[in-house]
Amino acid sequence: xxxxxxxxxxxxxxxxxxxxxxxxxxxxxxxxxxxxxxxxxxxxxxxxxxxxxxxxxxxxxxxxxxxxxxxxxxxxxx
Amino acid sequence: xxxxxxxxxxxxxxxxxxxxxxxxxxxxxxxxxxxxxxxxxxxxxxxxxxxxxxxxxxxxxxxxxxxxxxxxxxxxxxxxxxxxxxxxxxxxxxxxxxxxxxxxxxxxxxxxxxxxxxxxxxxxxxxxxxxxxxxxxxxxxxxxxxxxxxxxxxxxxxxxxxxxxxxxxxxxxxxxxxxxxxxxxxxxxxxxxxxxxxxxxxxxxxxxxxxxxxxxxxxxxxxxxxxxxxxxxxxxxxxxxxxxxxxxxxxxxxxxxxxxxxxxxxxxxxxxxxxxxxxxxxxxxxxxxxxxxxxxxxxxxxxxxxxxxxxxxxxxxxxxxxxxxxxxxxxxxxxxxxxxxxxxxxxxxxxxxxxxxxxxxxxxxxxxxxxxxxxxx
Numbered sequence: 001x002x003x004x005x006x007x008x009x010x011x012x013x014x015x016x017x018x019x020x021x022x023x024x025x026x027x028x029x030x031x032x033x034x035x036x037x038x039x040x041x042x043x044x045x046x047x048x049x050x051x052x053x054x055x056x057x058x059x060x061x062x063x064x065x066x067x068x069x070x071x072x073x074x075x076x077x078x
Numbered sequence: 079x080x081x082x083x084x085x086x087x088x089x090x091x092x093x094x095x096x097x098x099x100x101x102x103x104x105x106x107x108x109x110x111x112x113x114x115x116x117x118x119x120x121x122x123x124x125x126x127x128x129x130x131x132x133x134x135x136x137x138x139x140x141x142x143x144x145x146x147x148x149x150x151x152x153x154x155x156x157x158x159x160x161x162x163x164x165x166x167x168x169x170x171x172x173x174x175x176x177x178x179x180x181x182x183x184x185x186x187x188x189x190x191x192x193x194x195x196x197x198x199x200x201x202x203x204x205x206x207x208x209x210x211x212x213x214x215x216x217x218x219x220x221x222x223x224x225x226x227x228x229x230x231x232x233x234x235x236x237x238x239x240x241x242x243x244x245x246x247x248x249x250x251x252x253x254x255x256x257x258x259x260x261x262x263x264x265x266x267x268x269x270x271x272x273x274x275x276x277x278x279x280x281x282x283x284x285x286x287x288x289x290x291x292x293x294x295x296x297x298x299x300x301x302x303x304x305x306x307x308x309x310x311x312x313x314x315x316x317x318x319x320x321x322x323x324x325x326x327x328x329x330x331x332x333x334x335x336x337x338x339x340x341x342x343x344x345x346x347x348x349x350x351x352x353x354x355x356x357x358x359x360x361x362x363x364x365x366x367x368x369x370x371x372x373x374x375x376x377x378x379x380x381x382x383x384x385x386x387x388x389x390x391x392x393x394x395x396x397x398x399x400x401x402x403x404x405x406x407x408x409x410x411x412x413x414x415x416x417x418x419x420x421x422x423x424x425x426x427x428x429x430x431x432x433x434x435x436x437x438x439x440x441x442x443x444x445x446x447x448x449x450x451x452x453x454x455x
Contacts, residue, residue, distance in 0.1 A: 032423060037361065037413075040358055041365055044362055047366070048366070055206045056362070057202075057355070057358075058206075058208060
């Protein structure tokens with residue numbers, strides 16, 4: 001599951017999963033890897049590929065701004 | 079009585095806030111007292127039988143909708159039901175905006191568009207399964223909470239009710255109170271001193287003509303900022319003292335680097351509401367349904383729809399519609415520059431270039447506000 005999440009996330013950020021693994025607490029928005037539009041695409045991908053449905057209004061940005069938080073957030077719902 | 083407008087309002091307000099502060103400093107919940115104060119202030123604000131009747135009808139109508147909606151959803155959980163209920167919730171505002179004349183304006187109550195947005199948020203969140211059962215008291219207190227009734231900020235129901243359930247400790251309240259008093263005074267200074275001075279000495283004496291229009295553009299932008307940000311601060315400050323941490327509505331808009339940044343700093347509670355409930359929902363539906371070949375198209379159309387909604391929300395007059403279209407276009411251009419022009423985003427982060435970005439953004443939104451003011455139409 002974790003691998004798959006990272007794969008989807010990396011694709012949206014335009015990097016390799018290995019790059020993300022280097023720093024799992026990096027702020028994806030501050031680094032310019034994600035913006036709000038990419039975030040929406042990410043939620044759609046999680047729904048379609050992992051069957052985890054998350055509404056954008058469920059989350060504060062601070063709850064999903066690093067790879068670790070993304071994984072944590074999805075595992076809680078998965 | 080117009081909220082936050084006269085000395086007498088402030089006398090009554092201060093008298094009403096003292097018991098709230100006493101409760102807060104004792105670490106007791108303020109919500110029931112806050113509800114009584116809200117009711118009394120509603121009587122003062124909606125001070126004719128007709129106005130109060132409209133307000134009551136509005137509240138009962140919205141309450142009925144949020145109560146019936148989950149029951150209907152249990153039987154038929156389909157998206158068109160959501161659309162139907164959003165539309166029903168908009169009915170009073172639509173009646174008012176189209177000014178169906180039956181002996182004067184109908185539902186001409188202060189803050190109608192703000193009230194409607196708060197109610198719609200509850201309906202959409204219920205559809206998303208984010209709100210379980212909403213209590214009558216919580217709902218009415220949320221939509222009618224008097225400090226923000228006429229001009230926002232537009233709070234979110236889940237934040238609001240969560241706060242009602244967990245009252246602040248004495249220490250937390252002290253901090254909230256201090257912030258509240260500060261915001262109330264800062265807001266009064268913005269609104270009564272700065273915005274009034276600009277209005278009387280800058281805007282009023284202006285003649286007609288191109289140069290006057292240019293001067294009006296700068297003056298009106300500053301006037302509106304101090305007027306509206308000041309009003310928001312007074313509302314937020316009052317709410318803080320009543321133990322409700324209303325979200326901030328302005329955050330140094332003149333420091334915005336681009337239009338996207340501007341909308342995260344100006345009338346924040348409206349722009350984030352539109353972002354969450356119009357733009358994001360549209361884009362996610364479009365991506366899921368693969369409506370467009372290029373995913374960015376979804377974003378561009380989303381921006382135009384969102385900004386047009388914002389324009390129409392202000393009113394149906396031409397200048398509001400043009401204002402919405404203008405901002406929709408700017409957001410698209412903003413996005414295209416960010417995505418297509420290599421190094422553009424990097425340039426924006428470079429401190430040497432930032433003053434230039436700021437200056438351009440100020441002019442873009444000031445021109446927008448000149449459209450908004452209606453002076454050109």
